[in-house]
Amino acid sequence: MELDIRIKMNEKLYLRNPEESALGKKIVRNGIQLINKLGFEEFTFKKLATDSGTTEASIYRYFENKHRLLMYLISWYWNYLEYKVVFSLNNLKDPELKLKTIIKLLVEDHQNKDLNSDYISEKEAYRLLIWEGSKAYLTRSIAKDNKDRLFKPYKDLCERFSKVIREYNPTYKFSHSLASTILEMAHSLKFFKQNLPALTDFPKEPDDKKIVLFLETLLFSAIAK
Amino acid sequence: MELDIRIKMNEKLYLRNPEESALGKKIVRNGIQLINKLGFEEFTFKKLATDSGTTEASIYRYFENKHRLLMYLISWYWNYLEYKVVFSLNNLKDPELKLKTIIKLLVEDHQNKDLNSDYISEKEAYRLLIWEGSKAYLTRSIAKDNKDRLFKPYKDLCERFSKVIREYNPTYKFSHSLASTILEMAHSLKFFKQNLPALTDFPKEPDDKKIVLFLETLLFSAIAK
DNA sequence: CAATAAATAATAGCATTACTATCATTATTA
DNA sequence: TAATAATGATAGTAATGCTATTATTTATTG
Structure with missing residues (x-):
């Protein structure tokens, strides 16, 4: 079975919806x-x-500029990730297991063959997030972008994560900060491991079990009851 | 007393040392x-x-391009911060107090009147780090930049921090990852608090005591003996 | 103090970027 | 089949990211 998931994107992200034409999809796929x-x-x-194989002018009909295209792609990824979290947490009861599941989803190289989008590659989107993700918000347009609700997907994911944290420990006071810390560092540490390994304690091994372990112990010691 | 501190900068950062002329200093000061x-x-x-009040050509004689100028400024800041850490930790014996001191230095708005540089404003450098810091490493030139040792100041600070962590708890296995997590998140959370507050649990109050508290509890619960 | 060297200013130029505009052509759909 | 929409082809413009050249000022040192 292949699930072709379609994510509803914020209309402010584009001038013309790229999902609605072959060229649009090509722009997004090749863009990433x-x-x-x-x-x-x-x-x-x-x-x-x-x-x-198209022209600049045609691309400008879809996206206002390259920053909006980046926002579109990053936004897609956060949406997709939240979807995966919902999917993976389905039927799980134990908050501890839920939290471990989330961390795995954040760190694991994405190779999901069941969930898939027809035109954005999960792997490419993940790499994009790691290398370019923070450039989506570290701009002078953040206030406007935020008003346009472009960060809603990230906030939603953070909120969902923080709810599970409070499910685990209802007295913990910093669930959002902790959630965004784990979110941010999952990707930063992947980057550091590859590019600035002195900032980590992870040898250059193919798997990321140590990153998962670090984030798990960090999370669970913080919210220990 | 005012200490005029001079930080030795990596020579790869510039074409001509900006500290050695009035114009160079002006470029750096106005640049930031x-x-x-x-x-x-x-x-x-x-x-x-x-x-x-100068020309493009003149600036290019000091810095290869704007990315190198950014690297210079960020690099200066990490150096400066390590200096401040060394200074502040001097004579402290208790590792717990040392760690708390470091976190305060990372989060507090910088207004140090004793330590000061003659031409780079601490406050400006801090703001630069928060908004533009990660753009210094999130580039395709990271391998080359790293080979040129441009990230040494950041690594040194991280190393110093992680040593104190191990002083506190010699059995903790992720001291570098934890140090870089606290370093990164200190600045990210300041940014989030201002620009994407939904990702945090901090109300828009002028002081950052809650950020300090969050980072302290995160750190100490992780390394609890 | 003059001679020389070094730093800066003034100016020009060039390929690329970040767009906008116009008009022709090809699909689509009514 | 006519009308509409999407794309392609082409052009143009101001700004960017440089490099180069020559003139002028400032510093150095013999």
């Missing part, structure tokens, strides 16, 4: 790849146009 | 202000030249 290849700074709509 | 004002993406050497 090209940003991953070049890095966001070196990435341009011109290059994406050439890469996708 | 202008990046803070415009955001790094909107910041250009042209604008800085106009702002500083």
Whole structure:
């Protein structure tokens, strides 16, 4: 079985909905790849146009600028991740197990073959988040972007996470801060492990069990009853 | 008494040492202000030249490009912070007190009147770090930059921090990861509190005692003996 | 103090970026 | 089949991210 999941995206993210045309999907699919290849700074709509066999002008009909395209992609990822969390937590009763499940979802390389989107690769989106994720909010347009509710997916995920934290320990006072700490550091530590390993204690092994272990012990010691 | 501290900067950061001329200092001083004002993406050497009453060409004689200027400034800040840590920890014996002191230094708005640099404002550098800090490493040039040892100041600070953690609890296995987590989140949470408060549990009050409290409890519960 | 060197200013130029606009052409849909 | 919408082709413009050249000022040192 393959579930073709469709995520409803905030309309402020685009000028024309890229999901509704072959070109739109191509722009998104090639866009994420090209940003991953070049890095966001070196990435341009011109290059994406050439890469996708279309023109700059056509891309501008879908996205106002490259920052909005990045927002679209990151936003998609947070939505997707929340969806995965909901899916994976279904039928789980034990808050401890729920929390461990969330951490695994945050850290594990994404290779889910059941859940899948028809045009955005999970793996590419994950890499994008790790390398470019914080550039989505570290801008002067954050107030406006926030007003446009572009960060809702991230906040929703954080809120869902923090609820499970409070389920585990209702007296813990910093559930949101703790949730965003785990969210942020899951990705930062993956980056550090690869690029600045001195900032971590993780050897360059293929799996990320140590990161999971670190985040788990950090989380559970913080909320110990 | 005012201590005029001078930080030795990695020579790879610049083409010509900006500390050695009035123009160089002006470029750095105005540069940090202008990046803070415009955001790094909107910041250009042209604008800085106009702002500083000089020319683009002159700025290019000091810094290869704006990313290297950012690296210079961030690097300066990490160096400065490590210096402050060393200074503040001097004569302290109790590892617990040492750790609390470090967290305060990370979170507190910087207004130190004793320690001061003649040309970089501590407050401006702190704001720069919060808004633009991660852009220093989230680039495709990280491998090269790392080889040039541009991240040494950050690693040194992290190492110093992690040593105190192990002093407190010699059996704790993730001292570097924990140190970088506290370092990163101190600044992220300050940013979130201001710009995406839903990701935190901190009301919009002027002081940051709650952030300090959160980080302290996170740290000490993780390394509890 | 003059001579020389070094730093800066002034100016120009060039390829690329980040768009906007126009018009022709090809699909789609009514 | 006519009308509408989407895309392609092409052009253009101001700004960016540089590099180069020459003139002028400032510093140094013989």
